[in-house]
Amino acid sequence: MKSKAKKKYNILVSNDDGIDAPGIYVLVQELRKIGDVVVVAPDKQQSAVGHAITMNFPLRAKEVKKDGAFFGYAVEGTPADSVKLAVKALLKKKPDLVVSGVNHGANTAISIIYSGTVSAATEGTILGIPSMAVSLTTYGPPDFRYAAKFARKLAQLVLKKGLPEGTLLNVNVPAVAEKEIKGVRVTRQARAVWNDTFDVRRDPTNKEYYWLTGNLQDDDEGPEFDQSCVRDNYVSVTPIHYDLTDYKLLGMMEQWDVDSLH
C-alpha cells in the first residue's frame, strides 16, 4: 500500500488571455502534478486592462469543463475580478497559491503596470495568497511547455519558502527552445518605456481615428534588468510589490514646506 500522499496544494490559476487560451491549459497540466487546480479566468481576452476591477456592473461566472471534467469558471470580468471572485465567492477553500498565465507576450519593464496577467497575481497577493505571474516573451506562435514546466518548479519553491506579505513574483520566459535557455536570473523591473506613436487614419466617412503603435525603448543594459535578461535568453524572476510610495522623494519633500500651501 502506498504511504499517505504528500500534502496536495490548492492552486488557483488565472490569466488575461481568457479561459480558452492555450497558455492556461498547458500551465494547468503542469500544476496538476503538484496540487488540485481550479481555473477562474476572464471569459474573453483582457490584455492591457491593468488592475481594472468591475464595480458598476454585476459579475457573472459560468462553470467550464475541459476534456469532460470540471476545469473552473469563466468570469465576465477582468483578471483582477476573476481572482477576487474566486477567492471571495466561488472557491470553498482559500488557495495556497495563485498562478497567472502563461501569458502570450512579455510583461517586462513598464509593461508590468499595463498587464492583466500581472494584475491577476497582484490580486492574489492583496488577498494574502502567495502569487506569481508567468509570461512567454513572444507575440509569434507560442510553445508554452517550457514556461509551464518552469512555473511548476518555481511554484514548488514558492510553496516551500513563502513570499513576504505584499510581494509577488513576475516571471518572463524567453520564447526559445529549452536547450537555448541559458539559466535563471533574479532581476529588477527595467526602466524602459514605450516609445508610443499613434497611426492616424480616416474612416469611410472621413472621420479621424488613432491606432496605438510603438516599441519598447531598450535603454537598460545589464543582467539585473528583466528586459535585457530575457533578450539574452535567461528566464527572469522579478519580485514586485504594490506599495508605490517613492520613499526617496518622500524624505526629500520634508524640505518642501507643503503645509504652507493650505
Next chain:
Amino acid sequence: MKSKAKKKYNILVSNDDGIDAPGIYVLVQELRKIGDVVVVAPDKQQSAVGHAITMNFPLRAKEVKKDGAFFGYAVEGTPADSVKLAVKALLKKKPDLVVSGVNHGANTAISIIYSGTVSAATEGTILGIPSMAVSLTTYGPPDFRYAAKFARKLAQLVLKKGLPEGTLLNVNVPAVAEKEIKGVRVTRQARAVWNDTFDVRRDPTNKEYYWLTGNLQDDDEGPEFDQSCVRDNYVSVTPIHYDLTDYKLLGMMEQWDVDSLH
C-alpha cells in the same frame, strides 16, 4: 503698458470620471490662473479601470467646447489612453504639467492601484511630464473648490521644483469645509486593503450574479499614512512611482538558487 507676462505654462488636465464631471471643470477654472489648460479625458466614467490602455481597438477623440469656447477632447478610451493620445497626437506642444482630477472619491492605500485618476497622472510621468493626481475623499455630494485651489498651489510648487524622473504626486483632500482642514502632510501609501465581499443575487431567470461590496480595512494608524491622514482632516501628498521592484526580496532571493530550477 503691462510688462511682459510671466511664462504661461501649458497644462494638460484629465480624469477618470469623464470630461463632463464637475470635478474636472472646477479644477480647470483654478489652473487657468497659472497657465493655458487643455482637457483630454474619457468621454464617460471610467472608475477603477486601473492602468488599462486600448490596444485592440482604434481610439477616437471629439473636440469639446464649454461655455462656448474650446475646452479639449473627449476620448473614447481610458484615462491612460487619453493622456497618451493627448501628448502623442492631439497637442501641438508637450505639456509642462499633467493634473488628473479632481476625482470624486478617495484614492488612498490599495485604491491607488485600481485608480483611473492615478493612472492618468502615471501616464503623464511615463511620458516624462511632471504629473499629479488629485482626489476628494467623499462619495457623497462633493464640493471641489478647496481641492481645486490646493491643486493649483501644489501645481505651482511642482512647476518650480520639478519631480524626479518616474515619480508623481498623489493628493487626497478631506471632504470637509476649508476651515476644518488642519494642514498638509507628506505621506506614504497605507497598507490597508479592501475587505471584499460579494453580494450573491439571482436574476429573474434564477441565474446567480455577484455585486462587489466591502470596506477598506483601516489598519495603519499614524500621521505617515495617506489613509489616516485624510481621516484626521489633513491633506495628504504621497510621492509614488511605477518601479514595482521589491528590492528587499530581490536581495534575499540571491539565496534561493533559482538557477537550479532550469
